[in-house]
Amino acid sequence: MRPITFAIILVGLVSVVLLLTSTNVFSLLPDQHKFINIDNPSNDIDCVACHSRIRAELDNSDLHGNLSCEDCHRFEGTGISFAEGGSLATAGEEAHAAYTPRCLDCHDSDGATVAGEYATPARAFCDANYGCEYSAHKALVAKANESSMSVGENEACLVCHTNYSCELDYTYFKDISYSLSNWSFTSFGCSGTRDYTANWNKSGAKHVFLSLDKIDCTKCHENIYDALVIGTPKVNGDYLTHSPIEIHTSGTGGTDWNTNNPWPFGGPNYHDRYHYIPEADRATGVNSSYCYECHNVNKYANENLADKTTYDLGDVTSDTYSTQVHCAEALWCQTCHGNGKTKVVIDNPEQLNTGHSGTNFVDDVTSDYARTFQGDICMGCHEAAVHPSDAQAICTRCHKFGNADVTIKSEPYGYATNI
């Protein structure tokens, strides 16, 4: 007998024995008839059995790590009826086991108490119309609410408050040019389109919530960070938009803007400038706190009490809408500087009331030109960029008579000519 014949006979015999001794058929999917007890009220199904990755993310989260799945996904404050077991079982209406919560369900204007802790309202964004028109991220939140990617405004919340990464593709103007004659505009124009992509690369985990101090403005606004830190490199000082300097032609310090601040000419209020960061400190000094110096004066003042006193930030706050925004205010130089503002426009003493402080120049910039240009119009001079070689003649042209021809590039560069 050949081995193969023998093997077949042997297998056949074994099969026959098994068939004769077993009366059961085998279930294709074992345990499908082992039903979980749902006698208890609320949820008896183990969410983590299918969502262990999300539980692991929460366990590594700065916030919300103490919450159970049910705390958020079966939140009772929405009026949603979930399926529940127990003697008085309910079927569920808007949702069965769970719903995808809108962050504002808990963080709305009233806040909510979840798992014994109070969820604070998301200031401004929890209000109707997302606060005032000066909320810097209002367009993002509004679009997120319109988007079908997630419920409510969650996309906007997630990109800032979690490890969910984001790529921002910006499109804006490339440069502007203008001419002044005795502090009046004789021409203005913008040209070109700049495309800039900022990436805030994170782990991608939507359930790893970041503590507020980890929300880094400079990641999504990298073009502005680069404008502040790198700008357009030049031998005698980089051209840095978004970092205005105080211009003076006399008094102590000369043009040594990096290290000295003569304003106001060595008087009792002599101090470091509010906006300007010496070159050596830029890489670390340009951070979210620096952004708040302007874009949320109220927050910055409350967190930096010494500066609050030094720079009269209590009064400056009243010039802004910083108490009415979520994290940042859309503003421009004229928000704090101009007639009737805490920080009035001033000139060197010899031009007092004759230079741009003696006219409606700043106010006219505000009223006549688009928001997006206003800061760069100021920076055209306050960046102290390329000056012609015949400085003596040209100084008076601009600094005394208010005549200038300016071209300035938008962030992240900032190269400017001022002749």
Added chain:
Amino acid sequence: MMDVLLEIYYFFAAIERFIGDKHHFVRIGTGYDYVLVFRSGNICDCQGGEKTNGMINLKQMFLIIAVLSAIAVAMTHTVTLFSGQHSWYNLSGSGSNVPCLKCHEDIGLELYSGGVHTSIDCECCHRTSKMVGYAAVNASLVEPGQEAHSASTEECMLCHDGSGIPDTNFTHYYLNESSCLQCHDSAYVVLAAAAGGFGLTPDLCDTGTQAAHRSFVLEAMIADDSLMAGANEACIACHTTIKANIEFNVSTEAKITVNNAYNDSYSYWAVTEITPTNYIPYTEVKE
């Protein structure tokens, strides 16, 4: 006859070659060892692994087999290969009279191990579809079965869809009358809770618009090549201890398009698009 005997001889010879050890034992029956050992063409009768003097040759072996064959031919009874195959169940009673658990004991063990449905008979789920004509005998009327014979694979929603008779597809026609209280309380109220929250029950408030797992349920329902009936894959995955591999594909990044719209005197920032990107796959294993 000789051909058969030679084939038997060759079979035992093959066993010897297969075992490779001429002193291996083959246990037959219980309580004692009866051993056939081939040695140089001889078959010896051994006990307890010790070779005895009762060695027989091939001719003797053939003789024994011939005698046994004669006995088998002379017997008035044949031995049934499948005992009990002519003990027919009486199908004249109500409900199913065939014990499902004879073949599906493992499912019975699962059901009786705890949780819900522990007191529900097989037929209460598997012979209750109004859309199916099962084989049955009712009042001596024999119904041969149409869409199914003894049982059908039914949707969980057959009982949990929240419909009331006659709207439901559930029928009591094939059930045993003694099984009422398995699904009804003493007031005959249906105990099976409606699976609300997916928009699948007649309750107008059951919209399911906020249900996190609604797409899971709907996908389970519409898949033509689905594993189970209706939405059962989704029901079973959560409500039983069945093992499941779940392959997720999730976005880890949002792509946000921001345009600055402007003319000389007016401008605004517009967020024109938010798109999920950078999807990554991962697998959850539900044990």
